[in-house]
Amino acid sequence: MEKLFIVANWKMNGNKRSNEQLINCINDKVCENANIEVVICPPFTYLTQILKLKTSSIKIGAQNISENQNGACTGEISGSMLQDIKVDYVIIGHSERRQMYNDTNAVIAQKFELAHQNNLIPILCIGESLNERKTGQTLSVIESQIKSIIETTRIELFAKSIIAYEPVWAIGTGETASPEQAEEVHTNIRNIMEVYDSNIASSIPILYGGSVNGANSKDLFTMGNINGGLIGGASLNGEEFVEIYQAAESLINE
Ligand code: 13P
Numbered sequence: 739m740e741k742l743f744i745v746a747n748w749k750m751n752g753n754k755r756s757n758e759q760l761i762n763c764i765n766d767k768v769c770e771n772a773n774i775e776v777v778i779c780p781p782f783t784y785l786t787q788i789l790k791l792k793t794s795s796i797k798i799g800a801q802n803i804s805e806n807q808n809g810a811c812t813g814e815i816s817g818s819m820l821q822d823i824k825v826d827y828v829i830i831g832h833s834e835r836r837q838m839y840n841d842t843n844a845v846i847a848q849k850f851e852l853a854h855q856n857n858l859i860p861i862l863c864i865g866e867s868l869n870e871r872k873t874g875q876t877l878s879v880i881e882s883q884i885k886s887i888i889e890t891t892r893i894e895l896f897a898k899s900i901i902a903y904e905p906v907w908a909i910g911t912g913e914t915a916s917p918e919q920a921e922e923v924h925t926n927i928r929n930i931m932e933v934y935d936s937n938i939a940s941s942i943p944i945l946y947g948g949s950v951n952g953a954n955s956k957d958l959f960t961m962g963n964i965n966g967g968l969i970g971g972a973s974l975n976g977e978e979f980v981e982i983y984q985a986a987e988s989l990i991n992e
Pocket residue numbers: 747832904908909910911912947948949950968969970971972
């Protein structure tokens with residue numbers, strides 16, 4: 739088993755008190771392990787709180803980044819600001835941002851580029867809607883989402899990036915893609931990237947996201963092309979998140 743990534747996307751949840759309880763619960767159980775990367779992505783306002791409270795075994799990510807460098811962009815947070823406070827990762831192109839905040843592929847490509855310029859590792863989210871799956875468009879949607887970023891930026895940037903496959907119909911619905919369904923898409927993601935660079939295609943971590951929980955995580959992470967999870971709802975419950983982490987730990991130790 740190669741390295742596994744367990745990434746918590748807290749979305750717009752929590753407060754100082756609940757965050758402290760949650761991170762303490764995670765701190766207690768997450769040990770230094772070169773083969774498991776645990777990343778917590780709190781809302782912007784709590785990045786420094788979690789940076790202070792977390793142990794050194796845990797990394798920090800932001801949930802978004804501005805598509806602009808700096809300047810007159812009221813309400814935005816730049817890549818250099820995230821780098822300044824020592825954030826390691828940034829989620830880019832989450833389906834909620836694509837749907838609610840008009841993050842188009844062009845905007846996402848700019849964010850992807852700026853993340854790299856500021857030494858942040860982007861976690862690039864892609865995924866099809868329920869209608870797209872039902873009408874047999876899953877693979878073509880995935881292909882156009884990835885290709886547009888590769889072709890607007892550079893394939894070389896993917897050597898230091900993570901992809902998260904998050905089928906929109908599985909996010910927050912309790913309906914998970916089966917391990918086989920996810921594996922099929924993950925294999926296709928590698929096939930799409932193979933045309934540009936075979937080393938990057940085979941080595942880029944591809945996470946699955948969409949109703950991952952303590953009970954289904956081990957079966958998902960067992961698949962050859964699933965390199966961990968991007969976890970929403972279940973990451974807000976310390977014990978459940980720890981269960982997911984421990985599923986990864988047991989696979990790494992097998
Ligand atoms: P859920 O785990 O709540 O389905 O959310 C997944 C997600 O959107 C993570 O980014």
